[in-house]
Amino acid sequence: MSIQTLSRCGVAIFAAALMAGCSSSGSKTSEQGAAKSYSSTARAGGECASRGKCIYKGAYESGERNYAEAEAKRLNMAELERLRRAFGN
Template sequence: MSVRTLSRRVAALGLIALISACSSTSPKPSETSSAAPEKPAATAQAAPAGDQCKGIRSRCIFEGSYEAGERNYAEQEAKRLNIAELQRLRRILGQQ
């Protein structure tokens, strides 16, 4: 196999790898959680939203006015997530 053929194949494989890596998408924040105030605070869908905030906090910072009842829901959800994280840390450290 000549060097030219080998380099073409390596370039083609590299291009395929780059295209496949760029085409894979993750769910958008609006697809994984909802900000509807009627949503109960004890749902399991809110946990992935917390994971999305670990990388880029600006995705999770809301700048604007709340709708009726939404502020109360947000505070309850934040409290629930804080308690869940505290329990997780206690389990990891074996202090439960």
């Protein structure tokens, strides 16, 4: 392959990745829409597009903090197992 062909492919891949990243972080105005957007973004990309929007800074309801910590622990363990399977450890 020539350098010109490689650079064209690189630009096309970069543009596709940029468009995919922008389309997955659609703007939602309601909290419910934002929560749905975050959960689908987290599942698809593994990270929140804007960390400040993903971190809840308000008061927790009764039992909500324990649930959130248990769910975070479960998700971390699931990701750890997925990485172990992927890298053969």
